[in-house]
Amino acid sequence: MNARGYFDHAATTPLRPEALDELVRLASLVGNPSALHRSGQLARRALEEAREELAEAVGAHPTEVIFTSGGSEADSIAVLGGWAARRAERPGCLVSAVEHPAVVGAVKRGAGILPVTAEGVVDLDAADRLIDAGTGIVSVMAVGNETGTVQPAAAVAALAAGAGAWFHTDAVQALGHIPLDFATSGAHLMSLSAHKVGGPVGVGALLCRREVQPAPIGLGGGQERGLRSGTVPVALAASFARAASVAVAGQAAEAVRLAGLRDRVADLCLRLGGRLNSLPGGAPHIVNVTFDGVRADDLLFLLDQAGIRASVGSACRAGVHQPSEVLLAMGRTLDEATQSLRFSLGWTTTDDDVEALGGALAAGLQIATG
Template identity: 45%
Template sequence: MPTPLIEPDPTRSRVYLDHAATTPLLPEALAAFTDAAARVGNAASLHGSGRAARALVEDSRERIAAAFDAHPSEVVFTSGGTESDNIAITGVYAARTAADPLARGVVTSTIEHHAVLEPVEVLRTRGAEVRLVAPEGTGIVDAAAVTAAVADLEQAGVGVALVSLMWANNEIGTIQPVAAVATALRERGIVIHSDAVQAGGPCPISFRESGVDLMSLSTHKLGGPMGIGVLLAARDVALEPIVQGGGHERGLRSGTLPVASIAGFAAAVEAVTRDRAAESSRLVRLRDALIEGALGLDLGIIVGGAWTPGSAHDRLPGNVHLIVPGCEPDSLMFLLDTAGIEASTGSACQAGVPGRSHVLDALGLDLDGPVGVARLTLGHSSGPADVEAALAALASCIPQARAAAAVGAGT
């Protein structure tokens, strides 16, 4: 029985706990964006306005590179994380198989974002040999399991074109052993990609020291404008473009550069880098208070993924993922929304269609019946009052959602 859509009460204050979907613009990013947007100039034009736009783009490129310990020439601007993932996966596979038709192997995990999993599945239809590595029950992929999948392909006579492992999961917030995988595979000459969209803000990342060849980033996850992202691409990695045009961005991503958005990206990432240590500690305290408070409601809530109180080493500092047996996920979300809590069940990049999460399935939990999920993610606009409001809403909404599920099941 579908849950009717109930419009939120407009008189009730809203609590935004969906920073993993998008984070409110930081003041520095908004100021940089609006200042640049007031100017005219295509960064590819040769006149004065065009040269000024190009200078702003290149200054921003240098600042973004510095924030992630990369060379400016390794910064390729895209429309966001999804496009960056697609360029990395499809582009590497095309280049590698063109050079060596036997290099058809692709290894990734079962908990990747759909922006990775779906391009990989398309490659499978084109002849790729794909190995999907499941995480442990903690939601962390074992580096040894990734190297074993690579060895399995090689023993079958298949060269491995690409390994892709996300830096941090977008639903359960678990941080993956990307550097360990890169170290283990360094001598094999395999291209390694990491979707670091969720990690770019809260995690200190050195592209140079990570060992990966390609890394996807998106600014709206860290307080910058929507519609702009980056693919960090080592200069020695062969990539085929997926869009043909004017040859912009090392020939990898043709199209007019959105100068104002790029300026906003640079301002946001500098602000995040400056405040990261203090902000991470603050968010860990809020995260732990929310998780501990939810468990203290005695409603049978399960924490999805690894969680070490007081630590941001195995889980993103602002990620709270609660598994709630006995209720439908859409029912719980609608009830929370009506109560003024803006959260989600998982990725916001699935066209707004609710349903069972592939990440939840990958955890291997033995749960019968309907299972609700609340992903409550904190960010720079979150505070203790938001935690208190969320706990009050959970205490009220979970019993209602379970009652609705029981009615729908005819029990």
């Protein structure tokens, strides 16, 4: 893949060579890991090795790793399954207003909302008031997928624990970008996704503490600790584990590198008249910016024509022409929410990419405002 000019890493990032090697190595492995014969045992061994590798990378015990089809399924099991497991005695479910659609969608099923500030940070005073003895589960993401805001997840986890509620965090945009350790996070449940760290599409994981048992939300054989059914794709799981290991091993140095590039992107956006929606000191790989008077869809098209790939928000909203619900929750106007773009960086992003973005963005804005 030619990743030059690619600024949509928060949607999906190119496959790392180490992850590709694992994928190829195990793609021809024959045997269902649930089968009892020798081929099944070999597949099971490869699967458990992947589980152990991923667990080590994220500070979890291998028995806490539940492989899923991706971050959205992990979110759904955690929030809907966790809510269902506790609903009889604790009917409340609370999610922040800026969550991924896989979490904030629970609001349509009766979940309450934790409000955020104008900067997109969960309001801790409001959270303290809303989380009570009737709350079964609380969900606040670690890093905002649209703005890169680092949420006070540990503080909300402490509030949840004090009220006896389970705490879930969507850490899809955190893995590989900020330090992540499940054991010390205070979270009962944590969602991860492979293709955001250079692994393959189609696999993710839910980290679930051993004393926590959400209700399964699907039918089947219950292969993954009784919570997730279906034959686990061994090659995908191993590729995910390897990508996570590589990303975590280089996280500190890569965060410094990406933060430098992020700041350059932010500076050029400001010089071209943009207004930032991302907080200083946020995640090192996301810049969200509003260009007043310019439809984001129009600018996105012009950038695409110039070979620059960016987005207007969550990839799960791709192709749906509507304002960003995250920005609306932050108090932005309808116009502002339709005039904002997200530039996200990753392991393939270079200085030359940022240079190309500057030229293409200046030209695109000239056309869009002309």
